[in-house]
Ligand SMILES: Nc1ncnc2c1ncn2[C@@H]1O[C@H](COP(=O)(O)OP(=O)(O)OP(=O)(O)O)[C@@H](O)[C@H]1O
């Protein structure tokens with residue numbers, strides 16, 4: 001009964017503004033903005049996810065190089081260092097790289113008989129670092145090993161990718177900036193639309209005012225209608241962008257490339273994207289309310 | 301009865317024109333029945349606009365229900381406006397609302413439960429003889445029918461003051477008579493009535509009504525004391 005009454009009251013309120021679109025082409029513009037915003041945000045989130053997954057893979061790895069021309073000394077030093085690494089609490093796995101495998105990898109550059117020649121190829125030991133502040137652990141390993149022998153280099157793998165991750169992070173910030181700009185543009189469109197709607201219903205508003213309607217009562221009428229329009233536009237734009245992202249995701253998987261498939265969107269990212277149309281409707285509602293209240297404030 | 305409306309040296313100027321209303325001073329008592337007359341352009345509508353808070357005066361003091369409304373902050377205006385019912389000279393019905401919804405507006409704005417709206421609205425529609433036109437849009441109503449909807453809308457929320465600007469301008473003598481009877485009935489229930497009209501015979505119908513006359517923006521009686529009964533002054 002009370003529910004039916006509220007519904008009837010709501011329907012009566014909805015009749016106060018004429019049926020149909022209140023804000024002209026605003027829903028379509030919002031649809032386009034939402035489409036672009038979702039795609040941009042998805043690109044940003046995907047880059048972020050890629051940076052993180054590459055970082056997570058690589059931050060835990062380091063390679064120890066033992067540069068020593070004398071093969072016997074090199075072998076002895078390698079033994080000693082491997083033992084020292086195994087003893088370290090910063091290290092969870094130690095894998096000396098077999099000399100043949102290294103030669104195989106260097107063959108394209110040095111020629112097939114490089115390993116046979118007396119070229120001083122360094123010995124390598126791959127190390128998996130224990131989790132938790134791995135950069136600090138690698139620094140500690142480096143310190144203790146260089147104390148053993150000057151000829152030892154420790155390279156954290158994350159360092160190799162630093163320029164790439166920096167680039168990707170920069171692109172991520174660019175995406176965030178674009179999303180912010182589009183939010184501002186969306187708010188501006190809503191302000192214009194709400195102002196237009198207010199102007200074209202001025203006579204009705206004046207009568208309502210003179211009958212004792214408060215500004216908030218009147219603003220609610222507009223805010224509700226504009227929210228509905230924005231929800232329509234937001235849903236349309238989001239659906240379009242989601243379709244594009246799904247299609248692109250399929251293509252990425254089809255490449256089979258490790259780097260490209262790392263650019264997938266995790267579930268949390270989809271939730272973040274879903275928050276965009278919701279946030280858009282909220283933004284539109286607030287912008288409409290603010291605009292109409294301001295316009296009403298200029299009347300008596 | 302207590303003073304419910306008080307004007308002191310009120311002046312109104314639209315833009316840079318000369319004053320439309322000058323030195324208007326009078327007071328109305330709660331429960332009174334007042335007519336406002338004057339030639340076309342004398343400033344009747346302008347004076348009523350000040351009274352129903354559609355306009356602020358350029359100078360002077362206006363008190364409604366004992367409070368100075370000239371300096372009232374905007375956010376307190378709705379509370380005062382809800383105590384005043386207005387029949388506008390140009391009706392100002394909301395064009396996309398049915399007669400029924402137009403009449404129900406004041407009740408709904410005041411937050412009345414939807415279930416309680418129907419009885420008074422239907423009663424009002426009956427009263428003004430428009431029960432069968434309840435769902436009609438204003439554009440499909442005759443001038444007189446629109447005027448009756450406007451009157452029903454003005455009185456439905458039982459305002460303390462009813463302000464009517466030429467409420468009988470578009471209806472025949474018979475309907476004018478019925479509307480006056482309605483106004484008198486409201487007046488007996490305690491509503492203060494202010495009616496602007498050219499229709500002098502109408503004024504003479506309401507026993508005990510008082511009359512103010514505007515002449516070129518000034519109250520014709522500079523003392524501001526109202527003349528009554530109206531018959532003795534204007535019909536002679
Ligand atoms: N909004 C306005 N802006 C400028 N001048 C106005 C405005 N409203 C009214 N006037 C002028 O003020 C004067 C008084 O107008 P008003 O409408 O109060 O007269 P009235 O007595 O109600 O006339 P009528 O009997 O024809 O309705 C007129 O000269 C009119 O032109």
Ligand SMILES: [Mg+2]
Nearest residue numbers: 344345389465
């Ligand atoms: Mg007038």
